[in-house]
């Protein structure tokens with residue numbers, strides 16, 4: 001039996017007394033592309049932030065490729081041991097945020113090369129070769145020596161994607177990566193993600209409000225409401241034939257807002 005790449009088991013997350021994730025269980029197979037959809041506040045970003053070890057959980061357990069990322073035993077470790085453990089697990093996970101967070105004083109090339117050289121002891125020439133291949137993949141090989149301020153939002157986000165990929169994570173997380181972009185720049189970023197989904201066997205979790213893109217990209221869709229999974233299934237089923245009333249209402253609102261499905 002192969003282990004799931006990502007496994008949530010009865011996860012509960014609270015901010016004070018405010019429950020954000022509620023008895024949440026799901027798993028993602030190696031190579032699977034999963035889209036998380038749901039209204040604002042339903043817990044989608046929190047799931048990604050927990051996987052990035054930016055947030056802790058209060059209940060349940062999470063494992064990455066069979067290795068624990070969060071559970072009560074890890075929570076009980078002393079600070080130093082816990083930090084060392086999380087650092088180790090974090091190496092398998094990369095994330096692209098809504099805002100690109102590129103280093104403004106570094107060229108595109110340096111932005112991509114920096115983390116592998118600093119954190120994985122990759123040599124400069126290997127880091128360069130990887131950065132060049134990734135820039136080609138995102139269609140920006142001619143921007144290697146540009147600075148972020150010289151790029152459009154879409155180009156910056158494509159660099160941010162290349163930068164996350166340079167660390168060769170097993171799991172990539174994408175959080176609303178087009179929502180800070182002008183509408184005319186959205187498609188170029190989605191095209192890169194489409195290509196990635198087809199060409200790599202990386203496991204990917206994607207939070208998006210672009211339903212038609214979720215349909216192209218994802219093998220499976222989870223619809224969340226109030227920190228719980230209301231419905232899950234292949235995109236065709238969720239979008240064309242939702243079974244739960246809450247999913248139907250959510251999709252109707254999307255259509256009413258003029259966003260296509």
Ligand code: ADP
Pocket residue numbers: 015018020038039040041042043044045046047
């Ligand atoms: P989504 O990504 O689906 O919009 P989020 O995961 O961002 O939802 O948020 C889920 C809930 O958690 C929301 O009610 C939000 O207000 C709350 N929340 C998120 N971050 C914090 C925080 N740092 N402190 C308190 N509440 C938070």
